[in-house]
Amino acid sequence: MTTTSVGSIDLAPSRASGLRFSDRRKLFLVALALPAILYVVLVAVWPLAQGIWYSFFDYNLLRGGGRRTFVGLDNYIALWADATARRAVINTFLFTFGAVTLEFVIGLGLALLLWRDGRFNRICLAFLLIPVTITPIVVGLIFRALLAVDYGFFGYYLAEWGISGPRGFLANTTTALPVVILIDVWEWTPLVALILLAGLKSLPTDILEAAAADGATALQRFRMVVLPLLLPTVFLALVLRVMDAFRVFDIIFVTTGGGPADATTSLMLYGVKQGLEFFNIGFASAIGNLTILCIALMCAVFTLLIRRADVRANER
Template sequence: MALSLVSALKPAQGSSVAYQQRRRLFLVAMTLPAVLYVLAIGVWPLARGMWFSLYDFNLLRPARTHFVGLGNYIDVLGDSVSLQAFLNTVIFTVGAVSVELLLGFAIALALWRDDRFNRICLALILIPVTITPLVVGLIFRGLLMADYGLVGYYLAEFGLSDPRGLFANPGSALATLIFIDIWEWTPLVALILLAGLKALPGDILEAAEVDGATALQRLRIVVIPLMLPSILLALTLRTIDAFRVFDSIYVTTGGGPGNATNTLMLHAVKQGLEFFNIGRASAIANLTLLCIALIAICFIGLIRRADRKANGR
């Protein structure tokens, strides 16, 4: 009896092992294309960029390529043009993201009530997000040109801008680009914050209202602390995206006048595709990536801390 029971169990165990092996092979086969795609599109170009940054590699004289170690990074950190590009990138990022957060939060509060009118307004204000930054840059370039722009012509005619246009003046070019970024991406920030507002527990807000808290007090004491994870998420996404801005600046000013609107990504592209200095361009791109990684790490830590605080953990 015992032997027959053991013999009956053996096929079941074998079939279970075979099933586990087939399941493991199936999961590997399903994930393999995604892994190969990430390696080919993400990891391999990144590794090549790090490798090129260690060499004095210029496409105009490829035969004279030689190893320089961290020489390209030292040259970039000591270059006034690169430092100006970094400063422009920081000013652009801080200026654009700060205004986008404030305006986005105000719009989210205005659209908090769920009715038909607010849903229509939300759909309309999201239109700028659906337009690619390259096209947005071309649209505003056409609008703000001093000689034929629908807006820029009258600004120059009435002395409200430089006679050559807003993009031709170093004092107004970067501010104009910040305005363009605010116009395009504020709706996205508003959408993220609106989702956070709608996820707030209604009983806490009702309890605060019953206790006699005014609207401003509820906003300061209840809403904003509970909204911190959503606020930090919006800040993280927009800060990373604004720090690597390229498209809109490339088609509007090209980094000019002079280097007034030159950013890190644009500077890297110029070094690689205009001056063919692949080593220095790779070094600039890697330093930009390092800055973005540090920003992401800081914000992720803040998001986790805010989430634990909001959930009382």
């Protein structure tokens, strides 16, 4: 092989590494992704695997010097035998479906109202996003103060007028969970509306104009054109909110603490109490795994429903 040199610079192709350019490029990309992969493994995969492993042990930090005893599925059997755990499962499903349903319906209505570009709509959208910028703990503290019977801006008058009772809505076993759901709706409906509004903005205008030219009414255009094209965005909004609502903790923790009489106890709140208050790591791990399993099943159901609706819309 002939080499050409200019001064002391060798212009011959280097073979020292023994790797082609494509191989070196792949190694470079792997090196770039390695920190992110390590982060995901350390922060997500390893704790998840550890939680699954601990759920098969009788592991309590306050008993036996923290020794672990393999018990198999006893923690899961005890979970279903525990009345508080069963109540927490019911409360979590009620909270999730109640909050997500209201957020989707109201969010879709707001998105349709803000669909057209205009200065007024942009101003409304800016104010609408204010609740999303507040952390859930602060939102819970604000509403707990507003609904307090002795000094709350709303709670005092509601109690005086006999609407909420002498102890307020949050201290009533019948109204505590619906009020917590409404607090979550107040905070996260703007996010759902923003996601759906982004989907509406991306719809092809020529199809809508053609449907209007064919004489389709606004309701027909929404049902036969807008909604089928919006299904991927609907799927995204529902999955994000279901995943977040099912593991609700902060709002309930600061407003009711799971009470009164476990009326608002969620799976996540019960798991945190078992793990950080009673140090029952094995039982708390079983609760966490049950939460993850329920979220995965609900997301799978949403995926199946959206795919079937998409197939039906494409067949028309």
